[in-house]
Amino acid sequence: MRRHAALAALALLLLVGCARPARDDLYVLMPGADGKTGALTVDSAGKQAVLDQPYAAVRVKEPGQVAAGTITEQEARQAFGAALAAQPDRPLSFTLYFLEARDELTPDSRQILGRIVDELSRRPAPEIVVIGHTDRVGAVPYNDALSLRRAERVRDELVKVGVAPDRIRVEGRGEREPLVPTPDEVPEPRNRRVEISIR
């Protein structure tokens, strides 16, 4: 009698176990905002899968049980609506150019400064990183100082139009990171720049 009861309990356990999987995990690769889709590798208890197409998906009911397939965009939006709605604004970067050997912006770059300020005013808790660069005319220490001065100049402009100074980080990289590689002492306007990243 006791054995029957134990068997029945075991059968019930198995039944419940089968009817309700331990997990309902879902991993989905999304198309990138830039049109490129990356890839995601999944490793569950030694079982592997690679997702490399838009909306490729893997379901895991138990560790080691990996079921690959695809879902629709609508299914993805439904299952992850709140998480997707909470995505922060995408970071943006801008490049401003300078007149040779000076910390003065070109006229075109002055206009971009206005766009940056607009974008900053839309963002919650904005952070700004301003990195100055030079071309290879002049000695390294001179260019280090000039690149920092250019970055500080842009910071001052941002502060002047109301951006809080403690939100702005300023760095000078001198001639070390040219956009366009050149031999030493070659003037190159495209390297006389300040890169601004906002997020």
Added chain:
Amino acid sequence: MARSRLVLTAMILTAALTGPLPAPLHAQEAGHVKVTRGTVQIERAGQKTPAAVGAVVQAGDVVATGPDGSVGITFLDNSLLSAGPNSVLAIDRFAFDPTTHQGGFESSLRSGTLAVVSGKLAKQSPDAMKVKTPAAVLGVRGTEFLVRTGDPKKD
């Protein structure tokens, strides 16, 4: 040029050998909260505090949302992580060199939903970013993906 670089390297080495380097500013900072809805808490060293927009997120933090909650965080390497309701997200490790873009970012979604846009770390090195769940380890080879994990019996 090469000589100046050599001098600089020598100076750095000398500084490293002769005394402690000053701690980098905001050494512990991994990211900032940019979006919150409903209940969102950050647990740090056993203490839970409500997360407001602008709050700092550090490695070691556990971010949790309530049934009405969601949260969006931007990390220093431009990775974006956002979680839906009833989610528990642990920031296990975050290291990022803004000059070389090297480092590592490991997080664990213990339950709930997560949307990820990977940043400069994943772009620099395919092994730099991992997201774990109780059932799997996800290796990030760039861009955007979604993760749901949890025990359906609890829902």
